[in-house]
Amino acid sequence: MFTVLIVDDEVHAIRGLEVGVRWKSLKVQHVHTALSLKQAQQIYLNEPIHLMVCDIEMPKGTGIELLEWVREHDPKVETIFLTSHSDFSYAQKAIKLGSFEYLLKPVDYEELEQVIGKALAKIEKTQELLMYESDYKYYAQLWESQKPLMKERFWQELIKQSIGSSPERISEYAASSKLPNLVSSKYLPILIRVQKWYKPLSQRDEQIMEYALRNAANEQILKNEAGSAVISVPNGGLLVLLEASSDRMDTAMLDDCISYVRGCSQYFSCDLNCYIGQPVYATEMVTSYYNLIQMDRDNVTHANQTFLFRHYKKSKEGTLQPPSMSSWEEWMKMGAKDKLTEAVACYLDDLRDRKYGVDAQALQLFYQNFLQMMFFVLQVKGLQANDVFAESLLTDKPQEVLRSVSSLKEWILYLIDVSMSQIHATQKSLSVVDRVKAYIQEHIGEQNLTREEVAGCVYLNPDYLNRVFKKETGMSISDYVQLQRIAYAKELLALPDYSVSDIALQSGYSNLSYFSTLFKKMTGMNPGDYRKHAQSKEVEISKL
Structure with a gap:
């Protein structure tokens, strides 16, 4: 008999799974439930769990984070992920590369039962094998399963420089972690960096997609080779480390990376690049990693390509002349929006098509000069930049838009549209209002949908x-x-599927009494009476 843990922050979702799945026929004796990552962890510490059915998107810790924690404590647990994001169905194949399944909400109970049955069959087979193994073999196998995690942790600590790069410190860490000798082997580093997602993603969505990219890299680039690793690095990157004893160091590796980039761009809806370094010892890995990071920073013109570090040439200083913005300034004052946008777009398109002379520093210089010009015009017109734009204009957003010329072009044209609409009152900012309406519609069920949060989606002062x-x-x-x-x-x-309390929560109200009072004030009847009226009206229509 098996024990299952259901983890979901929505009570009605948990109730549906408890009632909708035929647990007894699946030989499940106990079904535990948790509304958060913390509750789930507490249950794991007190109860034996064989299978977890878990929502990915939860407000106080994601399902991905819970799975990572569970693997550290009990790698035998199988996991089935549920998510309401249908947009991520293309990530299903990559996520299946792990030891779990991935299903979309609302889940079909028959399909879920089939998946649970397969997972429990796998668990049962594992249990049968363990019954015939000695304690020594069991713990040896368990230790071997943890080795990849230990090796990944070593590389992460090394890149963060928590471990010194000297041969002595590396050998000492390897010995304490019971890892093989890491000093004498060479590794080929490959940096993967996403330049842009085609669709807006929340932080949780990015974690899900990073997990998918990571599994795809392990499958397509590393070919699941035991001596290699894929680790996460700061600012949304992945570092692939291939043991240099592999015979795929040249043409085959380049082809694998090109195929990986092409596939990720197509199926994961993003622009990304691969930067292939040169084989180095662990003592040289930090330097090699930062060389690849600099190579990525200087690449502001190319997307969905693979680059070799040995072909990398630092752009010569002084080859790019910043534009004269005096005419741009006059057009902005006069309200000649079409002239200005055309000139800016042509200049940035020219930057994008240049082969040399454009790097991160050149893009930063242009961006600073443009902001200075725009702020000056606003000041001349009696406006302060902070009265128009949100603070993220000067802090968070530049880090994102300076990743590529294309991103900067899109952002600069948006700044022109907003600033000139404010300067020249006759121009309407209807596009901004439409974007705000769309954002509200998409997040209507969130209780903390404040004016400040809505303003943040368009980077404007509330x-x-x-x-x-x-x-x-x-x-x-x-x-x-x-x-x-x-x-x-x-x-x-108007639908019979939800209770009034569930509808209140889904509409963004945590207090049922407040919801009922407000609903009656705005419609003239309480929620229960409105439901009866709507259903009776539908019956009358069906009789016609």
Whole structure:
């Protein structure tokens, strides 16, 4: 008999799985439930768990984070992931490379039962094998299964420089972790960096996609070779470390990386690059890694390509002349938006097509000069930049847009649109209002959907955005959010599948009493009466 743990932050989702799956027929004796990562960890420490059915997106710790923790404590546990993000169905193949399954919500219970049956059959077979092994063999096998994790941890500590790069320190760490000699072998480093996602991703979504990219790299580039590793590095990158004794150091490795980049761009909807270093000893790995990082920083013109470090040439200083922005400045003052956008787009397209002379430093210089020009024009017109744009314009956003010329072009054109719409009152910022409406619609069920959070999605000052929004719609952002929440609740009440309390939560209200009061104030009837009215009306329509 087996024990299962269901982890989901939505109570109704857990109840559905408890009732919808025929656990007894699957030989499941106990079904435990947890609403968060912390609760799940506590259950693992007190109960024997064979299988976990887990939601990926949870507010206080993701399913990916929980799986990593579980593997450290009990690598035998099998995991089935559930997610409501249908956009990530293309990641299913890559995520299946791990020891778990990946299903989309709302899950089909028959399909889930089949997957659970396969997972339990695998667990049962493992248990049978362990029954015939001696304690020594069992613990030896368990230790071997942990070796890749120990090796990955070594490389991460080395890259972070938590371990010194001297032969003595590396040998000492290897001995304490019972790893093989890491000093005498050479490794080929390959840096993978995502330049841009085609769709906006939350932090949790990026973690899911990074996990998929990592598994795909292990499968396609490393070919699951035991002596190699894939580790996460800062700023959304992956570092592939292939043992240099492999016979795939030249043409075959380049072809594998090219195929990997092509596949990831197509199936994971992103722009990314691979940077192949040269075989080095562990004592030289930190230097080699930072050389590849610099190579990536200087690549601001090419995407979805593979580069060899031995072909890397640092751009010559002084080969790129910044544009004269005096005419740009005058066009912005006059409101000649079409002229300005065309000139800026042509200049950045020319940068993108240059073979030499464009690197991260040149892009940074252009960006600073443009901001200086734009802020000057705003000041001349009696406006302060902070009154128009959010603080992230000067802090977070530049780190993202300076990754490539294409990203910078998109961002600069957006700055022109917003700033000139504010300078010249006759121009409307309807596109900004449309983006805000779309963001509210997408996040309507979130309780903390504040005016500040909405303003952050378009990088504008909340007060300024509220004025623009009210001018275009006749209502404030807060009033619009309430209106959309109630409209969404009315749609759900017309369906028999959800209770009133569930509908309140899905509409962004944690307090049922407050929801009922507000609903009655805005519709003239309480949620229960509205449901009866909507259902009776539908019956009348069906009789016609």
